[in-house]
Amino acid sequence: MxxxxxxxxxxxxQAGRVVHVAANAGxxxxxxxxxxxxxxxxxxxxxxxxxEDIITLETWSILIFDQNADAIDQKVSLxxxxxxxxxxxxxxxxxxxxxxPVYLIERAQCETNSRYALIREAPQITMPRPVYNMxxxxxxxxxxxxxxxxRYAWRExxxxxxxxxxxxDETDGPADPLFVQVVNSQDETEIDTIYRYDASLTxxxxxxxxxxxxxxxxxxxxxxxxxxxxxxxxxxxYFAEILTRGNPVGLTYDVKFSIAGPGWSAAMTIGEDxxxxxxxxxxxxxxxxxxxxxxxxDDTWAxxxxxxxxxxxxxxxxxxxxxxxxxxxxxxxxxxxxxEIRIPANTFNGDISxxxxxxxxxxxxxxxxxxxxxxxRIIVGLRQETDLVxxxxxxxxxxxxxxxxxxxxxxxxxxDAAYITDERNPNAQxxxxxxxxxxxxxxxxxxxxxxxxxxxxGNWKVFLICHTDYGYSEGEINVQLVAKINSDGDDAxxxxxxxxxxxxxxxxxxxxxxxxxKDTTMKLPFADTNRGDDYDGANVIFEIYAEQVTxxxxxxxxxxxxxxxxxxxxxxxxxxxxxxxxxxALRGYTLLDIDNGLVALRTIKQIIDDSGEIVPAETxxxxxxxxxxxxxxxxxxxxxxxxxxxxxxxxASDPTEASPMAQVQAEIYHQDRFLYLRGDR
Amino acid sequence: xxxxxxxxxxxxxxxxxxHCELERPQFSISQMSLRDIGWYYEARFKLIxxxxxxxxxxxxxxxxxxxSFYNDKANMDWEGFINAVTLSKGDxxxxxxxxxLSNEVWVRYSDLTTGLVSRSNVASHVASQARYGQKDWxxxxxxxxxDEADQLAQIWLDRNFWATPQLQRINIGESAxxxxxxxxxxxxxxxxxLNWKVYNQTAVTGTTAASTIVAAIITEVxxxxxxxxxxxxxxxxxxxxxxxxxxxxxxxxxxxxxxxxNQPGVCGVRDGREFFFEPAVPSGLVSD
Numbered sequence: 008m009x010x011x012x013x014x015x016x017x018x019x020x021q022a023g024r025v026v027h028v029a030a031n032a033g034x035x036x037x038x039x040x041x042x043x044x045x046x047x048x049x050x051x052x053x054x055x056x057x058x059e060d061i062i063t064l065e066t067w068s069i070l071i072f073d074q075n076a077d078a079i080d081q082k083v084s085l086x087x088x089x090x091x092x093x094x095x096x097x098x099x100x101x102x103x104x105x106x107x108p109v110y111l112i113e114r115a116q117c118e119t120n121s122r123y124a125l126i127r128e129a130p131q132i133t134m135p136r137p138v139y140n141m142x143x144x145x146x147x148x149x150x151x152x153x154x155x156x157x158r159y160a161w162r163e164x165x166x167x168x169x170x171x172x173x174x175x176d177e178t179d180g181p182a183d184p185l186f187v188q189v190v191n192s193q194d195e196t197e198i199d200t201i202y203r204y205d206a207s208l209t210x211x212x213x214x215x216x217x218x219x220x221x222x223x224x225x226x227x228x229x230x231x232x233x234x235x236x237x238x239x240x241x242x243x244x245y246f247a248e249i250l251t252r253g254n255p256v257g258l259t260y261d262v263k264f265s266i267a268g269p270g271w272s273a274a275m276t277i278g279e280d281x282x283x284x285x286x287x288x289x290x291x292x293x294x295x296x297x298x299x300x301x302x303x304x305d306d307t308w309a310x311x312x313x314x315x316x317x318x319x320x321x322x323x324x325x326x327x328x329x330x331x332x333x334x335x336x337x338x339x340x341x342x343x344x345x346x347e348i349r350i351p352a353n354t355f356n357g358d359i360s361x362x363x364x365x366x367x368x369x370x371x372x373x374x375x376x377x378x379x380x381x382x383x384r385i386i387v388g389l390r391q392e393t394d395l396v397x398x399x400x401x402x403x404x405x406x407x408x409x410x411x412x413x414x415x416x417x418x419x420x421x422x423d424a425a426y427i428t429d430e431r432n433p434n435a436q437x438x439x440x441x442x443x444x445x446x447x448x449x450x451x452x453x454x455x456x457x458x459x460x461x462x463x464x465g466n467w468k469v470f471l472i473c474h475t476d477y478g479y480s481e482g483e484i485n486v487q488l489v490a491k492i493n494s495d496g497d498d499a500x501x502x503x504x505x506x507x508x509x510x511x512x513x514x515x516x517x518x519x520x521x522x523x524x525k526d527t528t529m530k531l532p533f534a535d536t537n538r539g540d541d542y543d544g545a546n547v548i549f550e551i552y553a554e555q556v557t558x559x560x561x562x563x564x565x566x567x568x569x570x571x572x573x574x575x576x577x578x579x580x581x582x583x584x585x586x587x588x589x590x591x592a593l594r595g596y597t598l599l600d601i602d603n604g605l606v607a608l609r610t611i612k613q614i615i616d617d618s619g620e621i622v623p624a625e626t627x628x629x630x631x632x633x634x635x636x637x638x639x640x641x642x643x644x645x646x647x648x649x650x651x652x653x654x655x656x657x658x659a660s661d662p663t664e665a666s667p668m669a670q671v672q673a674e675i676y677h678q679d680r681f682l683y684l685r686g687d688r
Numbered sequence: 689x690x691x692x693x694x695x696x697x698x699x700x701x702x703x704x705x706x707h708c709e710l711e712r713p714q715f716s717i718s719q720m721s722l723r724d725i726g727w728y729y730e731a732r733f734k735l736i737x738x739x740x741x742x743x744x745x746x747x748x749x750x751x752x753x754x755x756s757f758y759n760d761k762a763n764m765d766w767e768g769f770i771n772a773v774t775l776s777k778g779d780x781x782x783x784x785x786x787x788x789l790s791n792e793v794w795v796r797y798s799d800l801t802t803g804l805v806s807r808s809n810v811a812s813h814v815a816s817q818a819r820y821g822q823k824d825w826x827x828x829x830x831x832x833x834x835d836e837a838d839q840l841a842q843i844w845l846d847r848n849f850w851a852t853p854q855l856q857r858i859n860i861g862e863s864a865x866x867x868x869x870x871x872x873x874x875x876x877x878x879x880x881x882l883n884w885k886v887y888n889q890t891a892v893t894g895t896t897a898a899s900t901i902v903a904a905i906i907t908e909v910x911x912x913x914x915x916x917x918x919x920x921x922x923x924x925x926x927x928x929x930x931x932x933x934x935x936x937x938x939x940x941x942x943x944x945x946x947x948x949x950n951q952p953g954v955c956g957v958r959d960g961r962e963f964f965f966e967p968a969v970p971s972g973l974v975s976d
Contacts, residue, residue, distance in 0.1 A: 100741040386762070466761065483919065526959070528761050578762040582696065582707035608711065628709045630758040632691040 010386035013510065014114040014121055015399065017089055019107040020165065026086050033073050033082050040068035046682050051160070051359040051635075062127055065156040071149040079147060083134065089127035090156075097127055103607060108166040111158055119687035122161035132584045161681040162362060163688070167606050169364060172674040176349035176641075180297070181248065181339045186674040187368075188246055188284075188299065188343035189646050191339045191665050193404035193566075194411045194433030198342045200318055206231030211314040219250055222290060227331035237318030240411075241308060241430045242342045243667040245321065246284070246299035251336035253290050257329025264304035265320035269311030275302060278380035282372035284672065287595060290648035301370055303379060303668040308430035319430070346403050346568075348644040349674050352392070355638035356688040358678030362605040363634050365644070366669040371595025375588040377651040379666040383581035384649040387601075388468065388570035389634070392641040395538065400462040403645040405454050405549070407564040415457045419495070424451045427472040431517075431667060432565050440553050440562040448487065448506070448554035453495055454567065456549075460492060461542035465573040466528040469504075470647060471521045471551065472568060472665050476560040479512040483558035488523035491548040492532055499548070502533055509562070510662050515652045518565060518664040528572045568647050568665070574637075577601065578630045579610060581657070584641045589656035591625050593671075603633035605678060638679065646671075689760055690717055693733070693852050695770070696754040699961070703819045706753060710735070720757065720766050724968065725940050727956025728768050728877030731757065735871040743871050749773045750774055751786045751851045752820050755875050766831040768877040769912075774856070776870040790825030791816035793845040795837040796932065797829030807932075808837035813849035820851070821911050823884045826932045830889075878912050878957040882936030885909040888929055895924040898942050902955075902965050906939075909935030914961040921947050921965070939965070 015029035015036070028034045042065070051061055071086075075081045093109035096102045103252075114121040133153035137143050142150040162172055172185040180187060205210040205224035212224065223232050236245045261274035262281050275281045281302035283289050289298035302321060310319050355361045355511065373380035392398045402413050409426050411433040412418060420426070423444050429437045440451045456463070469488055485506040492500045507521050523529075531547060553562050570576060579601065584591040593599055596615040611630045614622045636642050648671060649663035658664075679688065692713055697706040719732040735746070750773040757766040772785035795808040808829070817823075828842055829837050887905050898921040906913055925942055943953040943965065951967040958964060 098737075098739060100739055468761070481915075490786070526763055527764070544708045576760075576762045580694075584705040584707060586702075610709070626707060626709065628692070628694045628707065630692050630694060630709075630764075631762045632712060632760055 011117055013116045014112055016112040017086070017126070018108065018112065019089060019092060019109045020455060024085065024089060026082075026089060028069075033071060033078075034086070035070040035072070036067050036177070036302060037070060044683060048358075048682065051680075060277065061160060062157050063124075063160070064130070065158060067154045067156070069149075069152040069154045071152060073147055075147055076143070079143075079149065083149075087132065089131070090126070093126040094128040109157070110166055113161070115684060118684055119684045120163070122163070122681060122685045123165060124158040124161050125166050127157040127159065129154065129156050140193065142665045147300050158360065158458065158629065161683075161685060162190070163357070163679045163681075163685065169606060169676040170678065172676055173350070173354050173365075174185070176351050178345035178347065178349060179341050180246065180345050186297075186672050187345075187348055188244065188297065189348060189648070190244055190301075190343045190344060191646075191648050191667055191669045191672045191673050192243060192344045192433065193346055193402055194240075194344050194406060196238055196242045196342060196344060196411075196433060198236055198238045198245065198340065200235075200237035200316055200528060201340065202233075202235040202237075202314055202316075204233035204235060206233070216340060219336060221334045221336050222253070223325070223331070223334060226334040228328060230327060232325045234323040235313060236321045237313070237316065238342065239318060240433065241304075241435050242344070243303060244299060244343045244500050244670055245340065246297045246343055247337035247340035249292055249294045249298050249335065250338050251366070252292070252294045252332065253331065253335030253377050254333045255288065255290050255328065255331045255335070257327060258288055258290065258325065258331065259327040261324050262300065262302060263322045263325055264302070264308050265311040265313070265318075265322070265362050266307045267309040267311065269309070269313075270303065271322060271558050272307065275304070278373035278376060279378045280304075282370035282380045282595075282668065282670070284370040284670065285368065287371045297672070298335075300345075301371070301668040301670045303666055304430060306429050306431060323574050343670065346646045348646075348675070349398075350636070350642040350644075350675065352641040353639065355636065355677060355679055357638050358682040359638070359680050360603075360635035361638060361677040361679045363603050363636065364605040364676040365601040365634065366598055366674050366676065367593075367601070368598040368674075369593040369595065370670055373592075373594045375590070377589055377592075377653060377656045379650050379664070379668055380594065381589060381650055382648055382669065383589070383651050383657060384663045385579040385599070385671070386470075386570050386647040386649070387466070387577050387579065388645050389575040389636065390571040390643055390645065391574055391637055396462050396464070398462075398641060398643050399471040400459060401643075403569055405567045405569075406433045406434060406484065407452070407566055408436035412435045412454075417455045417457070418452065419455065420452050421450045438564045440564070442553075442555040442561065446555040448552050450489070450550050450564075451545055452564070453548055453550040455495060455624065456547045458544050458546065460531060460545035460547040463531050463547050463569075464536050464542075465571060466530050467524070468570045468572050469523045469529050469549070470568040470570070470665075471523050472518050472565040473509060473521060474513045474517050474519055474563050474565075475509050475511070477512050477514055478559035479509070479558060481510045482508050483556055483560055484509055484522070484562050485556060486521060486562065487552040488529070489550040489552060490529055490531065491550060493546055493549065495548045500533055502529075503552075511652060512560070516662065516664055517651075518666045520647070520649055520663055520665050569687055570645050570647060575634055576631055577634070579628060580628045582625065582627060584625060585658050586656040589651070591627075592651075592656070597624070599627060599671075603635065603636060605676060608633060644673075690720075690757045690765060691760045692758045694756050694758065695750075698752050698769070698820070699754050699914075701752075701819055701821055704749075717757075722766075723956070724944060724954045725956060726761050726877055726879035727958045727964070728766050729879065730877065731755075731766050731768065731875040733873050733875075735873070738869055738871045740869065743775050743869050746783050746873075747782060747853050750873065751784055755873075766877075766960075767914065767959060768875045769881075770873055771876040771880075774872045774873040775853075775876070777874070778859070778928050780858050783854045783856045784851055784853040786820065786823070786851050788848055789816070789820060790845065790848045791802055791820065792822050793825045793827065793841045793848075795827045795829040795832070795841045797832040797837045800831050800833050806834070806837070807843045808834070811838075811841040811845040813845055816849040821881070821884065824886045826886060857951050878961050880905070881912040882909055882939060882957075882963075883934035885911070885935055886932045887938055888932060889933040890928055890930050892927050894927060896927050897922045898925050898945070899965065901925050901927055902939055902942060905935045905939055906963050910963060912961055913957065913963045915963070917962060917964040917966070919947075919966040921953070923948060
């Protein structure tokens with residue numbers, strides 16, 4: 008049974024700095040003395056939201072009493088000092104670092120859980136003059152004081168605390184995860200084979216995939232021992248849960264991929280061709296985490312036979328070892344292949360959008376080079392389920408290949424377009440447009456989603472991941488998105504979007520991102536929608552047009568990416584505080600916090616130091632409003648992760664690249680918010 | 689609706705490393721304009737309830753910084769630089785502006801000795817150019833001796849080489865009661881930087897295609913231009929300029945002449961500081 012006693016306190020969390028209003032400890036509010044609570048249910052959702060809209064002004068009558076005037080002075084002084092501190096926290100230079108936040112704690116009689124609200128300021132305190140006041144001079148009571156407080160919405164926990172991460176829906180990894188690996192891929196590839204190779208015995212293990220196993224064949228392992236991961240089609244990530252923490256000392260290894268011969272590539276370069284997660288040499292990471300490798304073999308990657316098993320292989324081979332007393336044991340291995348986070352319905356139990364912190368942890372590998380191992384841009388958009396829109400019907404990435412797209416999506420090639428082999432894309436294919444037959448702006452290929460229009464209603468940002476040939480110059484080729492409804496015919500309703508030109512050739516921009524909806528969004532359908540509209544059987548078509556204005560470069564398409572832009576979208580950007588070293592980019596031992604006020608309203612890069620402490624580093628820009636989620640509904644966040652090109656750390660004209668090996672580990676922290684009571688939520 | 693304003697360091701001179709994102713509750717935008725000549729042209733907004741320290745920081749160091757505005761779809765709606773910051777407190781206004789800043793100054797005058805129209809020596813301020821970029825100023829000296837013209841250029845430079853807050857107004861009347869601080873930003877598109885430098889060219893004479901001249905001008909005066917998209921325009925224009933005209937003014941004049949077939953032209957500086965020069969109507973829509 009809930010505690011019957013009410014709670015009403017003003018405090019900054021420190022002992023001795025609590026105004027116990029409800030505890031009869033010298034402060035009190037007469038019955039009816041807190042007035043009415045004014046609630047505008049939609050105030051937090053209004054598009055014209057400003058700080059003032061989400062602040063509630065409370066007006067109280069207040070009693071202050073004690074044994075004598077000196078004691079009353081201390082009580083009044085404490086109250087005034089706390090409320091002064093509340094103003095300083097929000098308004099003083101560096102106030103949120105120098106001062107503690109001041110907040111209300113409230114729980115109604117027989118309400119199960121307490122509520123907390125940050126106090127912004129006290130616009131006014133009124134007290135009767137202490138001289139010639141009967142109540143004060145005779146009874147030592149301030150009996151008709153008044154207090155005004157400006158406070159934020161009720162929240163479920165203390166300010167500046169993160170709590171624990173929410174449980175997400177699984178994507179490709181274990182069930183009920185507290186974190187997921189978000190990548191730049193969306194395909195159907197599965198890892199299905201893992202071998203250990205014992206160099207001393209020159210023998211392979213059985214297939215270890217799907218079972219808990221030691222990473223290396225012996226304890227300690229030896230130079231030449233190998234860990235091999237295989238799949239039927241190209242893949243770019245390997246992750247596994249660390250069950251037992253190993254303690255390698257002096258361990259070095261090469262990461263290679265299989266090539267025709269059969270043989271192995273040269274060792275891949277960390278930061279450029281592969282990254283490690285969560286840290287350098289992840290075999291020593293703590294249990295409970297996931298260790299991972301992200302890699303980008305070039306187009307010589309081949310399916311070859313290893314141990315009589317023909318797969319695309321990644322091999323990790325030991326080149327040096329000092330000691331390794333406890334072997335690393337892993338389980339639940341998989342390849343992440345989903346560019347999204349899935350938040351279950353009813354995760355958030357408040358009345359309005361919760362306070363949220365999206366934490367993205369980055370893999371290790373890059374130093375000061377602008378390469379795939381560093382991240383300088385993350386585009387993320389939110390879409391929530393309704394009774395009409397099924398999130399399972401939405402895919403964020405459509406692959407320019409003959410297979411590997413979900414059911415319901417068909418890809419049709421048109422003028423001068425053909426599939427060519429390239430192991431850097433799902434299905435080991437991409438589309439080449441060679442302009443041999445036609446150089447003018449005509450349709451080259453298109454995706455048709457059968458009965459998909461309903462689920463894609465709304466506004467979207469659309470990006471094409473592509474490249475050109477060596478020697479290409481900007482302006483030689485233009486591309487264009489045309490969205491159509493119901494059919495791909497010339498007479499179908501259609502909206503063409505502005506033409507865009509790739510900027511780079513393939514040596515500088517192999518996975519160049521072209522914003523096909525630059526300065527706008529794609530809106531589906533092309534008119535305002537209504538719940539009464541009938542979408543049954545309505546298809547949506549995305550056509551790519553291209554022209555070759557001059558030159559002889561072909562155009563190559565990897566994938567088409569859709570980021571929803573209605574409910575929330577952000578274009579998180581590296582401030583490039585140093586364009587020589589790129590020190591503000593995400594790299595190893597860093598994470599990015601996108602915070603809508605759980606700790607503070609900020610988008611901040613943080614560093615993980617040697618002791619595991621998280622240290623604020625510098626601010627990124629979000630370029631949009633703070634994140635908000637409707638508490639009742641299932642939600643998905645869709646990502647596109649990008650690096651600067653090999654040309655440097657971003658000048659004004661540098662686009663960014665979305666390589667298949669990009670990855671971040673995502674987790675979400677929150678506090679629910681309430682309009683009036685919290686009850687037992 | 690603009691959700692975010694991002695302010696960064698000057699992207700060309702890189703004299704500092706600065707990055708700041710203003711959230712929607714912090715600002716109130718009163719103007720944001722685009723024009724056919726110039727594209728991102730000017731913008732004005734106020735910072736709501738700034739602290740005193742923040743206000744002084746913006747007043748002193750704001751001019752020259754890069755600024756961009758983003759809407760609720762994370763699209764950029766406007767881009768340029770902070771040209772002026774005005775701090776008001778009811779009884780007084782202070783303004784810091786780049787408008788009159790000049791760090792490359794000379795005088796055109798009629799030489800009293802020779803009777804020839806001449807230019808003085810150029811007075812330059814290296815530190816100012818390192819911070820703000822080169823900003824030319826040409827004075828009309830009338831009839832002067834050569835050394836007087838040089839002195840005039842130097843005096844002007846000495847008074848105008850640095851952007852410093854200037855008192856604009858003092859009001860000691862009833863309306864001067866203490867008020868909240870107000871901070872207003874006046875921003876210009878990077879198009880305006882094309883008028884920071886003068887364009888003179890006499891080495892090559894005659895006429896040539898408009899697009900060739902425009903490209904040459906941008907090369908010469910476009911210190912803030914990161915890339916160009918210049919459509920071919922074969923209309924002939926003079927290549928000789930010797931009147932200390934601003935580069936942007938010349939480009940605007942050429943653009944207003946238009947393209948072939950009486951197509952009007954447009955030009956400006958758009959996203960990513962890309963200069964463009966093209967027909968107002970796409971070529972595919974124009975009948976021959």
